[in-house]
Amino acid sequence: MQCYLVGGAVRDQLLGLPVRERDWVVVGASAETLLAQGYTQVGRDFPVFLHPTTHEEYALARTERKAAQGHRGFICQATQQITLVEDLQRRDLTLNAIAQAADGTLIDPAGGQADLQQRWLRHVSPAFTEDPLRVLRVARFAACYAAFDFRIAPETMALMQAMVTSGELQQLTPERVWKETATALCSAAPQRYFAVLQECQALQGLFPELANLFGIPTHSTGPSVIDSGLETLQALEQSARLSDDLAVRCAVLCRAFGKARTPKASWPAHPDHEVAALPLIQAFCTRLRVPNHLRELALLVARVQPLIHQSPQLSPECLLKLMYTLDVWRRPQRLTQVLLACRSGILDTTTTFPPADYLVRCFEALSALHFHDLQPGEHSGPTRQKIVWQRRLQALQQLS
Template sequence: FHAAPDVSLDDDLVRRDLTINAMAQEEGGQVFDPFNGRMDLKARLLRHVSPSFAEDPLRVLRVARFAARYHWLGFRVADDTLVLMRQLADSGELDYLVPERVWKETSRALMERDPQVFFQVLHACGALKVLLPELASLDGVPQPEQHHPEVDTLVHQWLSLEQASRLNLPLTARYAVLCHDLGKGKTPEEEWPRHIAHEIRSARLAKTVSKRWRVPKDAATLAALVAEYHTHCHRALELKPATVWKLLKTLDVIRRPERLEDFLLSCEADARGRTGLEDRPYPQVDYLRGAAQAASNIDVAALRQSGIEGPALGEAIENARIHAISEFKKTWQTPSP
């Protein structure tokens, strides 16, 4: 262990978040375990060291993150620790967390092996409705069973985050997956299980969350785009070439091709985050990649040299890109399952 000379081993260990992290090995090899960390390690329990756990509300997020990290090994939060976390959530202390610290913990959790567990633990202790009420409000909101066999929108969210990890998405895309369906929580109950125009509502809420947490611009921008246009991606094979180009143009694919990739993978995680449909084909990714490549490959220089100028040149370039996508679509063949 490493501590200042005036800090005793006991004092150092009691400051730790969890018992499994509050052990030390002495020079002779003997393990110093004043809080029964080895017992909790064997039982796969994440347990707080002492009641002083409640002095730092950020520990609620850290414990949830550890749960996400070690879920695959069978770890879970101890019941008495969950009670303390619930008390912290109910106390109002979480309201005073610095936004940057909330984003730091959330972004780290999103990159864990089981990011959905982070949010599940926060939901179980009542912290989710404080920190991310837009997500908590999805609990129990139904979706059409023919498209979502899992029905519950929050369950769909867990499954989508699982797929985001499975597809090895970068942080920006995982955050986009987190925000993609937030608008369904605002659908009037009389319209359930349909969610007309939820994309617009989701984009608006994604922007609200990003502003509240001070999310970096690239992640915030992608989240809003995925929220608003993920259903366009799902229907890509049905869209007219002009509509496909409009989507690609909105994504700024000519200047930012990497954004398209993150957008496509976010949409794929959404499409696969459905009970029993985790491994179904999703050809939309390759189709839109091909359409973007076709649009990018037009000879802009030749159009400029043709004598066309001003707004007419811009229109000619647009038409050339749409034509290229149209020609690509004629040759496109959906891969066999």
């Protein structure tokens, strides 16, 4: 029985990154051997065990054979005769197919170290095409490791395009697609994930609401005109600079979906695209089973973004209605999230965003109010609501 450190831990170590978790492959052992040593089996589709002390994952060396369509359509074989090289050959990318022995020796049959040094994302073998999830994983790696300027090897991109053409990606479950997408959205360069999927022609099948924006002109910051799809990717890039909040980034991704529905005669203007975006955001979130709190913020940003940008010119009454719409008293974080999402749409990083300072001052003025002096009959119901509204309105009137 021999244990080797594999996968992301070896890759990140070679890149000089902190190792967040360690996975191991076990050669020359059986499930009974590990169970006898106190390991706990957790894998249902293939034998994975938790170490009795460290609780790190140990997987028996295995091979896989494609038997049906989809991410789970594999027959797994894990015996004591499976070698380490055979196990590494079933992995997706060469940079994930490096193992490290206990003495530090690296086992690298696919040339992963060279690809790491030359910044290539390259498939290990033609078996790459057997798992459609790998298309999304390559796009996610491109996003998560964008700081290293990794490129996708031409032959790997050709395989990804062939997988898209075959229709295999349609077998992926919504949960798997969203899991990869959410991880990519949390990366340092979420726009790269969608750019790769656009390049391999997977975007239309997976995210038609975003794909339909490409080829549609729109006004950018100032008088310039930009492609709507490119504008969304640039706004997503901007959001990653401003916030690490997944909800903010998801809202930025969805905020311009409605521009695909505006009449061509109006281009590059998109009147009422915010309203047109609402059913598209609903469809996007329902199809991918996006968590409700992300859906709520995305819909809210689409609805209020024109008012946010116009807020310094709004009347006190409209401002107060906006604050109620944002539900800032029960959810004060909402104001920050919405402002960040709207600020992300301004692609010029040197441009200030006056609505942010103005609305924060408004919120602070409203938050400073108290209602301890209300009479017994004014503590609930329409009477209280009217008094609270009037006092808040007066505070905004004085501010303006």
